[in-house]
Amino acid sequence: MSDFREALKTIQPSSVRSGVGLADFRPVAWDQIGGLEDVKLKLKQSIEWPIKFPEAFVRMGLARPKGILLYGPSGCAKTTLVKAAATSCHCSFLSVSGADLFSPYVGDSEKILSQVFRQARANAPAIVFLDEIDSILGSRSVSKTGRGVQERVLSVLLNELDGVGLKLTERRGNKAELENDSREQTENDRELEFQEVFNKDVVVVAATNRPDMLDDALLRPGRFDKIIYIPPPDRKGKFSILKICTEKIPVDPDVSLEDIAARANLFSGADLENLCKEAALLALQENKVEATPVKQKHFEKSLEIVKPSLTNEELEFYEKMFRNRE
Structure with missing residues (x-):
């Protein structure tokens, strides 16, 4: 058995040789x-449960979303969330x-x-992750250059979204079954066919910080029918981040992370990580030979150096869009 594990x-x-888009990454846990x-x-609910518990979804008559769109400010863990979902689903x-x-061709x-x-x-x-989908696809309503490559790529994506989850090949049967098409299907046959149609296990996830640049055809039910706003961290979320x-930085016991979280106004998750670094x-810098623990004064000075990447105008834009979708 050890030889097989090494092999x-x-x-x-x-199936993965010279595969387009197949990526390997360090596993990310939800915590x-x-x-x-x-x-x-x-x-x-949208990714993990349908893959792990397909029978429960069939029993409840539920269908998972074909596409999921994550939108929100930059640096708020959109990509990391998708990696965590892929890790939990294996x-x-x-x-x-x-x-x-x-491509130029x-x-x-x-x-x-x-x-x-x-x-x-x-x-x-599998999870198909379209990062920065606004740069891949444009909105046809604002296009002024006619039918460009973005429009053709959009057409392909729409067709694929309509096809994911559908039975792509005809069911094969023996000659007697093919000749007797009028024969009533048994309950097991109907359940098997429904499983084949439903359980394709391919979900499309897209991320963007410019949802207003996307085509309306992408956002209708049946395509990206699950749209999730990824907000910047609140005070409790900042403390958790x-x-x-x-965790891997020697921090002095006197350091108050709660106080730092309260003062880190308009900081995204990426900004907070940069703050700690x-x-x-x-x-x-104080002692290069023997690294001393990070003290409160170091965080105070870091707050003066590291500036937040978010703005009030940007947050108002996302909040307004989020309210309009509710």
């Missing part, structure tokens, strides 16, 4: 993401960006996107 480390499945408890629950992760898709971008979905179906269960970021560097 699994070296033999690569043929490694501070705050955002409501968002985590929504993602578990599924394949295909990440696609504009650099992966766009006519028709090549559409072909690459179709290949991504073929790879996802071959390696199901600071605790996670300082800057404080550790300041402590290292």
Whole structure:
């Protein structure tokens, strides 16, 4: 058995060789993401539960969303949340960006996107992650250049979203079954067919910080029918993020992370991580040979150096859009 385990480390499945978009990343647990408890629950319900408990969804007559759109300010863990969902489901992760898709050859971008979905179906269960989808696809209502490559890629994505979860090949049967089409299906046959139709185990997740740039056809039910707002961390979430970021940093017991979280106004999760790194560097500057613990004064100085990336106008824009969708 040990020989087989070693062989699994070296033999690569043929379905992932030269695969477009297939990505490997360090596993991310849900508890490694501070705050955002409501968002985590929504993602578990939309991605994790249908893959882990498909029978329960069939029994309740529920269908999982075909596409999930995460929108919100930059640096608020949209990509990390998707990686955590892929880790918890133990599924394949295909990440696609504009650099992966766009090609100088006519028709090549559409072909690459179709290949991504073929790879996802071959390696199901799988998550297809479209990062910065606003840079990949534009809105046809604001396009002034006619039918460009973005419009053709959008058309391919819409067709794939309509096809994911549907039976792609006809069911094969013996000659007697094919000749006797009028024969009434048994209960097991109907249940099996429903499972084949429902349980394709491919979910499309997209992230953007410009949801106003997306085409309306993407946001209708049946495509990206689950739209989730990823807000900046609140005070409790900031404290949780600071605790996670300082787990591997020697912090003086007198440091008050709650006070730092209260003073970190308009800080995103990425800003808070940068804040902790800057404080550790300041402590290292004092004694490069023997690193001293990070003290409160280092965090105070770090708050003066590191500036927040969010603005009140930006948050008002997202809050207004979030209210309009409720």
